[in-house]
Amino acid sequence: MSDYLPNGVIVNILQRLPVNSIINCMCVCKTWNSLISSQYFITSHLNFTLSNTQHHLLFRHFDLKLHKYRLTLHSSHDPFPRNHFSKFLDLTDPAIHIRLLCLHQDAQDKGFFAFPSDFIDLPCLHNLIVRFSTIVGSSNGLLCLTNDDPDSEDYDSYVLCNPSIPKAIRLPLPNIRSDSHGPFHQSRGFGYDPTTRDYKLVRVAYLEAESNTVPVQTLVEIYTLSTGAWRYVNAPGPRGLIHDRTVPVFLNGAVHWLGHTDPRGQKEKVLLET
Numbered sequence: 403m404s405d406y407l408p409n410g411v412i413v414n415i416l417q418r419l420p421v422n423s424i425i426n427c428m429c430v431c432k433t434w435n436s437l438i439s440s441q442y443f444i445t446s447h448l449n450f451t452l453s454n455t456q457h458h459l460l461f462r463h464f465d466l467k468l469h470k471y472r473l474t475l476h477s478s479h480d481p482f483p484r485n486h487f488s489k490f491l492d493l494t495d496p497a498i499h500i501r502l503l504c505l506h507q508d509a510q511d512k513g514f515f516a517f518p519s520d521f522i523d524l525p526c527l528h529n530l531i532v533r534f535s536t537i538v539g540s541s542n543g544l545l546c547l548t549n550d551d552p553d554s555e556d557y558d559s560y561v562l563c564n565p566s567i568p569k570a571i572r573l574p575l576p577n578i579r580s581d582s583h584g585p586f587h588q589s590r591g592f593g594y595d596p597t598t599r600d601y602k603l604v605r606v607a608y609l610e611a612e613s614n615t616v617p618v619q620t621l622v623e624i625y626t627l628s629t630g631a632w633r634y635v636n637a638p639g640p641r642g643l644i645h646d647r648t649v650p651v652f653l654n655g656a657v658h659w660l661g662h663t664d665p666r667g668q669k670e671k672v673l674l675e676t
Contacts, residue, residue: 409437415446421566441599448542458522460540471535473565475522524565526616534561538603539592539652546592546603560603562627577623577632585610588623591650591657601627604657606644 416427424447428435458475465472473662501514509609533556534547545563549556558579563570578586588607595602603625644661651658 412437413443413446416443417450421564445599451543460537460545461521462535462537471580473524475524504572530561530563530570534559538590539650539657541592541652543600544601546590548590560625562601562603573603573625574630574632576605576625577634578605578621583607583621587645589644589648589650589659591652591659593652593655593657596655598628604664606659608643 412434416424416434419427424438428438439476443587454481456477458477459534461474461476463472463474464470480641508605530547533554534549536548536550538546540546543564543566545565546561547561549559551557559575560573561570562573580586586607586609588605590605592603605623607621607623609619609621623632625632644659648659648661
């Protein structure tokens, strides 16, 4: 059938499918494989999905009932609705009071996440989030995770994962590390660069100075998904100091931090972007 349909019509049909179905469609024929693998289709599918999908909040927590880390997606409008436990009860039921008491006890014993009606669980990441429990950022469904435990063998390692497939890749070790550069403070940011149509991870590192009179040395490096490698940025880095592991905001194709003009944070605050 595809021999009789223009590519534009095929793209219009395929871009409405979820990712898992699209991956299966790549096995139909070489023509479809080439079309779906093209940057044109990837961009079209991404734009269609973003414009027709409700936004969600990503929530990471340690489930005391299940004794493990979990990642869940919640509605951005009402992530934890008050009627979460009672929405499916029949208020006209003569035994409604008894059912409410039982439900209240279940809610106390099992907790919010035992009733998966108002969130989407991401079970494919349960094992991964134990080792890489810090979320650096998310963009277009991709998650960037890292490990901030200095005693872990995964310390300062990064992982990119797509929960919808599910698939994850471990990034090569960054150039700036404590064993090569000594102690340093850092902040990270992850996002999608629309100009190059690529995902990037940026690290801003401040090497510890020997004294307060010595200027703080700034190093900046960027990982690009298309190249699979880290590279230094020639610029000396932001003029303001970003506090260690400050959470950034990705907006309009750039990573933004709230920083200070001196290491002690006693001077004016500045907005930094890269």
